[in-house]
Amino acid sequence: MHAEEKFTDATWPASPETATLEGKNKFLGFWLFLGGETVLFASLFATYLALKDKVPDSSHKLAKDIFELPLTFVATMLLLTSSLTSVYAMYHMKNNHFQKMQAWLLITVLLGAAFLGLEVYEFNHYVHEFKHTFTSSAFGSAFYTLVGFHGAHVAVGLAWILTLMLRNAKRGLNLYNAPKFYVASLYWHFIDVVWVFIFTVVYLMGMVG
Amino acid sequence: MSTYAQKKGFGATVWDYLTTVDHKKIAILYLIAGGLFFVVGGLEAMFIRIQLAVPDNDFISAGLYNEILTMHGTTMIFLAAMPLVFAFMNAVLPLQIGARDVAFPFVNALGFWLFFFGGVFLNLSWFLGGAPDAGWTSYASLSLHSEGHNVDFYVLGLQISGIGTLIGGINFLATIINMRAPGMTYMRMPLFTWSSFVVSALILFAFPPLTVGLVLMMFDRMFGSNFFDATAGGNTIIWEHLFWIFGHPEVYILILPAFGIFSEIFATFSRKRLFGYSSMVFATVLIGFLGFMVWAHHMFTVGMGPIANAIFAVATMAIAVPTGIKIFNWMFTMWGGSIKFTTPMLYATAFIPSFVAGGVTGIMLAAAPADYQYHDSYFVVAHFHYVIVGGVVFGLLAGTHFYWPKMFGTMLNEKLGKISFWLFLIGFHLTFFIQHFLGLMGMPRRIFTYLPGQGFETGNLISTVGAFFMAVAVLILLINIIMTSIKNERVGNDPWEDGRTLEWAIPSPPPFYNFKQLPLVRGLDAYWVEKMEGKNGMTPAEPLGDIHMPNSSILPLVMSFGLFVAAFGAMYHVDDKSWAIPVLVIGLLITFGAMFIRSVKDDHGFHIHKEDLLDDDDKGAKA
Amino acid sequence: MANDQSNSANPNVNLKYRRKKNAEEMKHQVITFTLMIFFTLLAFLAVAYDGFSHWFIVPFILLLAAVQVAFQLYYFMHMKHRGHNTIALFMYSGALVGAITILTFITITWI
Numbered sequence: 001m002h003a004e005e006k007f008t009d010a011t012w013p014a015s016p017e018t019a020t021l022e023g024k025n026k027f028l029g030f031w032l033f034l035g036g037e038t039v040l041f042a043s044l045f046a047t048y049l050a051l052k053d054k055v056p057d058s059s060h061k062l063a064k065d066i067f068e069l070p071l072t073f074v075a076t077m078l079l080l081t082s083s084l085t086s087v088y089a090m091y092h093m094k095n096n097h098f099q100k101m102q103a104w105l106l107i108t109v110l111l112g113a114a115f116l117g118l119e120v121y122e123f124n125h126y127v128h129e130f131k132h133t134f135t136s137s138a139f140g141s142a143f144y145t146l147v148g149f150h151g152a153h154v155a156v157g158l159a160w161i162l163t164l165m166l167r168n169a170k171r172g173l174n175l176y177n178a179p180k181f182y183v184a185s186l187y188w189h190f191i192d193v194v195w196v197f198i199f200t201v202v203y204l205m206g207m208v209g
Numbered sequence: 210m211s212t213y214a215q216k217k218g219f220g221a222t223v224w225d226y227l228t229t230v231d232h233k234k235i236a237i238l239y240l241i242a243g244g245l246f247f248v249v250g251g252l253e254a255m256f257i258r259i260q261l262a263v264p265d266n267d268f269i270s271a272g273l274y275n276e277i278l279t280m281h282g283t284t285m286i287f288l289a290a291m292p293l294v295f296a297f298m299n300a301v302l303p304l305q306i307g308a309r310d311v312a313f314p315f316v317n318a319l320g321f322w323l324f325f326f327g328g329v330f331l332n333l334s335w336f337l338g339g340a341p342d343a344g345w346t347s348y349a350s351l352s353l354h355s356e357g358h359n360v361d362f363y364v365l366g367l368q369i370s371g372i373g374t375l376i377g378g379i380n381f382l383a384t385i386i387n388m389r390a391p392g393m394t395y396m397r398m399p400l401f402t403w404s405s406f407v408v409s410a411l412i413l414f415a416f417p418p419l420t421v422g423l424v425l426m427m428f429d430r431m432f433g434s435n436f437f438d439a440t441a442g443g444n445t446i447i448w449e450h451l452f453w454i455f456g457h458p459e460v461y462i463l464i465l466p467a468f469g470i471f472s473e474i475f476a477t478f479s480r481k482r483l484f485g486y487s488s489m490v491f492a493t494v495l496i497g498f499l500g501f502m503v504w505a506h507h508m509f510t511v512g513m514g515p516i517a518n519a520i521f522a523v524a525t526m527a528i529a530v531p532t533g534i535k536i537f538n539w540m541f542t543m544w545g546g547s548i549k550f551t552t553p554m555l556y557a558t559a560f561i562p563s564f565v566a567g568g569v570t571g572i573m574l575a576a577a578p579a580d581y582q583y584h585d586s587y588f589v590v591a592h593f594h595y596v597i598v599g600g601v602v603f604g605l606l607a608g609t610h611f612y613w614p615k616m617f618g619t620m621l622n623e624k625l626g627k628i629s630f631w632l633f634l635i636g637f638h639l640t641f642f643i644q645h646f647l648g649l650m651g652m653p654r655r656i657f658t659y660l661p662g663q664g665f666e667t668g669n670l671i672s673t674v675g676a677f678f679m680a681v682a683v684l685i686l687l688i689n690i691i692m693t694s695i696k697n698e699r700v701g702n703d704p705w706e707d708g709r710t711l712e713w714a715i716p717s718p719p720p721f722y723n724f725k726q727l728p729l730v731r732g733l734d735a736y737w738v739e740k741m742e743g744k745n746g747m748t749p750a751e752p753l754g755d756i757h758m759p760n761s762s763i764l765p766l767v768m769s770f771g772l773f774v775a776a777f778g779a780m781y782h783v784d785d786k787s788w789a790i791p792v793l794v795i796g797l798l799i800t801f802g803a804m805f806i807r808s809v810k811d812d813h814g815f816h817i818h819k820e821d822l823l824d825d826d827d828k829g830a831k832a
Numbered sequence: 833m834a835n836d837q838s839n840s841a842n843p844n845v846n847l848k849y850r851r852k853k854n855a856e857e858m859k860h861q862v863i864t865f866t867l868m869i870f871f872t873l874l875a876f877l878a879v880a881y882d883g884f885s886h887w888f889i890v891p892f893i894l895l896l897a898a899v900q901v902a903f904q905l906y907y908f909m910h911m912k913h914r915g916h917n918t919i920a921l922f923m924y925s926g927a928l929v930g931a932i933t934i935l936t937f938i939t940i941t942w943i
Contacts, residue, residue: 039926054442138441189904200893
C-alpha cells in the first residue's frame with residue numbers, strides 16, 4: 001500500500017532504505033547479522049590458522065607449494081571491482097534511477113560469477129595437480145572450508161541479487177524494495193571484506209611461508 | 210482475542226498457531242515446547258538418579274546411561290532452558306518497551322520452528338538407533354569414535370535449533386533498538402528488557418562459533434574431513450575451544466534473563482523501585498562482556514600452560530564483582546519494602562542464597578590449581594546445578610507464576626504454587642548439596658555406577674530422594690496449570706496489583722495489536738509513575754489511528770521442515786544408502802524454495818482500521 | 833536517534849542539491865576504490881618481490897588489509913554516516929570476539 005507508492009525524483013527520500021520502519025528494521029537487523037557473520041568467519045580463519053600446513057606426512061603439498069600469485073590477483077581484482085559497481089548501483093538507487101541501478105547490479109553479478117568460475121577452476125586445479133583435497137589432510141579440510149564458505153556466500157549473493165533484479169524488473173523502485181536492494185549490496189560488500197582477509201591471510205601469507 | 214479463539218474450531222486454532230507471527234502466540238508455543246522438553250529432560254534426570262541411588266545398580270546399562278546423561282544435559286540447556294527463556298522474552302519484552310510487535314515477526318516464527326524441528330530431530334534418536342552418548346560437550350576426541358548415528362543426531366539437531374536461536378537473538382536486538390515507545394529511553398527500560406538486550410547480543414556473538422564447531426564436526430563425521438583427527442594433522446582442541454567460546458556465554462545467556470525476571474519480581478513485591486537501577490544495568494552489561502573472556506576456565510586441565518590458565522582464572526573471578534553488585538541490589542530492594550510473599554517472590558527470595566552458594570563454588574573452581582582437584586568430579590556437578598537450577602530454573606518457575614496471568618489471562622493457584630515451591634526448594638538442596646561432598650570424596654562425574662564400601666552410598670541415596678521431591682513439585686505445578694486453565698477465572702490488567710512496568714497497563718492477555726495507542730513513557734517503571742499520579746492508565750503518545758500488522762505465514766514451518774528432512778539425508782548418506790542424497794537435496798529444495806517464495810511474494814501486512822478499534826472497545830465493555 | 837541515518841535530514845531540500853551531494857560522494861567512492869586497488873597492488877608486489885624479509889611482509893600486508901577493510905566499511909558500506917553508532921558498536925564487538933578467537937587458536941591449541 002503505502003510502501004508501493006510511486007515517487008517522483010523530488011519526492012524520493014534521500015535515504016530510501018531507511019524511510020519506513022520496515023526498512024529501518026531491515027537495515028539494522030542486517031547489520032547485526034553481519035556482526036554475527038564476522039565472528040563466524042573469524043572462527044573459520046582461526047581454525048585455518050591453527051591447521052595451516054598440518055598434513056599427515058611430507059608427501060603432501062603445503063601452502064607455499066600450491067598457491068599462485070596471478071590467479072589470486074585476478075580473482076581479487078574481479079571481486080574488488082564488483083564492490084565498486086555495487087556502490088554505483090546504490091548511487092543510482094538514491095537518485096531514483098532504476099534502470100541504471102539494474103545495469104550496475106548486472107555488472108556486479110557478472111563479475112561475481114566470473115570470480116566464482118575462477119574459484120571452481122582453482123579448486124579443481126589443486127585437487128588434480130597437487131592431490132590437495134578436502135579429505136587429504138587437516139590443512140586441506142580447513143582450506144576448502146574457509147574459502148568454500150566464502151564461495152558459498154558469493155553464490156548466495158548472486159542468487160539473491162538476481163532474484164531481486166528479476167522480481168522488481170517491471171515495477172521499478174519503491175520504499176518496499178529499496179531496503180532489499182540496499183541490504184543485498186551491504187552483503188556484497190561484506191563478502192568483499194572477507195575476501196580481503198582471505199587473499200591476505202590465506203594466499204599472500206601462505207606464499208610468504 | 211480470546212473471544213476470537215472461542216469462536217474458532219479446533220482445526221482453525223491449530224492452523225492459527227502453525228502460521229502465527231504474533232509474538233504472544235509464539236511465546237506460548239515456546240512455553241509449551243520448552244515445557245515438554247523440560248519434562249523429557251526431567252525424566253532423564255530421574256533415570257540417572259534412580260540408577261545411582263544404590264551401588265552396583267543395574268537399572269540401566271552403561272551405554273544407555275551415557276545416552277541418557279548426554280541427552281539430559283543437551284535437552285535441558287538447548288531444548289528446555291533456552292526456549293523457556295525465549296518464551297518470556299517473546300511474551301513480555303515487546304510489551305515492556307511499548308511496541309506493537311517485534312521487528313521481524315516472520316523471523317521470530319522461523320526461529321521457533323527451527324528450534325522445534327531441531328529438538329524433535331535430536332529426540333528422534335531414541336527411536337532410530339540410539340541417542341548421542343558423548344556428553345553435552347561432545348568433545349571431539351570422544352565423539353568422533355562414537356559408533357552409529359548417535360552423535361550425528363546431536364550435530365545436526367543442534368545445528369538446526371542453533372540457527373533458530375541466532376535469528377531470534379537478532380530479532381530481539383532490532384526490536385529493542387528500533388521499536389521502543391516514545392519516551393522509552395535506554396535508561397528507562399525495565400531490567401528484564403535490559404538483560405534480554407545483553408543476552409541477545411551474547412547470542413549474536415556466541416552462536417556463530419557453535420555453528421562453525423558443529424559444521425566441522427559434521428564434516429569430520431559425515432564427509433571425511435580431518436579437523437579433529439590428529440593422524441591427518443587435525444587438532445582436537447579446536448572443538449573444545451569453539452564449544453566453550455560458545456558454551457560459556459551460553460550460561461550467561463541462560464542466567465541473565467533469570468536475573469531480569471527476578472529484578473522485576475523484587476521491585477514489584479517489595480513495592481519499591483529497584484535499588485541501584487543504573488548499577489544493575491552496568492553490572493548486566495559487564496557480566497555480558499566478561500562472559501566472553503573466560504571460556505577457557507572449562508579447559509584448565511587441557512594443558513594450555515600456566516600463563517593462559519592464570520589469565521582465565523583471574524578473568525573468571527572478576528565476574529564475581531558485577532554479580533555481587535546485583536545480589537546486594539536485590540537485597541537492598543527488599544530492605545524497607547512492604548513485602549508480599551507471593552509464589553514468584555518466594556522463588557526470588559530463595560534464589561539469592563541458592564545462587565550465591567553456586568557462585569562461591571564457582572570462585573573455588575576458578576582457581577586453576579584447585580580446579581585440578583575438582584575437575585570431572587561431582588563437585589563440578591553440584592556447582593553447575595546450583596547455578597543453573599538455583600538460578601535459571603528458579604527464575605523460569607518464578608517467571609511462569611509471575612507472567613502466567615499476562616500470557617493466559619488467568620492466575621495460577623497461589624496455594625498450590627507455594628506447595629510446589631517448598632517441595633522444589635527442599636528437593637533441590639537435598640539433591641545437590643550433598644553432591645559437593647561426594648565430589649570432594651572423589652566420586653567422578655559421568656559414571657554409571659559405583660562400588661559399595663567407598664562411602665558414596667548415603668550421599669547418593671539422599672540425592673535421589675531429593676530428585677523425587679523436585680519431580681513431585683513439577684507434577685503439582687502441572688496439576689495447578691490444568692486446574693486453573695479449566696476454571697479459567699479471568700483477571701484484569703494488573704492482577705498482582707503492584708505492576709510497575711508497561712505490560713501491566715494493558716489487558717491480560719493483551720489484544721493482538723498490544724497497544725491501541727502507543728503509550729507515552731515518562732520515567733522508569735512507566736506504569737507506576739502514572740499510578741502515583743492517580744491515573745489508571747498510560748497517557749497515549751499518539752491519536753487513535755490505523756494499525757499496521759504483519760500477515761500470518763506457513764513458510765517458517767515449511768523452511769524448518771525442509772532442513773529437518775535434509776538432516777536425515779546428510780546423516781544416512783554415510784551408510785551408502787541410495788536414497789540419502791536425494792532426501793538431502795529434496796530437503797534443501799523445500800527450504801530454499803520456501804525462501805524463494807518468501808522473497809518474491811510481497812508481504813505488506815494489513816491494517817486494522819480505527820473504526821474496528823473503537824468497536825473492540827465496546828465489546829470489551831460488554832464482556 | 834540511532835536509526836536516523838539520512839544524510840540530509842530535510843526531505844524537501846532541493847533535488848539539485850541532493851544530486852550534487854550524491855555525485856560528490858560517488859567521486860569519493862571512486863577515489864576510495866582507486867586507493868584500494870593501489871593497496872592491493874602493493875600487497876601483491878611485496879609478496880612477489882624477493883628482497884623483503886617475511887618479518888616485514890606479513891605485518892605490512894596485514895596493515896594494508898586492515899586499511900582496505902576500513903575503507904569498505906566506512907565508505908562503501910556508509911558506516912561513516914550519521915546514525916551508525918549502534919551498528920559500529922556491534923561490528924566492533926564482533927571484531928573483538930573474532931580477534932580473541934584467532935589469538936587463542938594461534939597460541940593455546942597445543943601448537
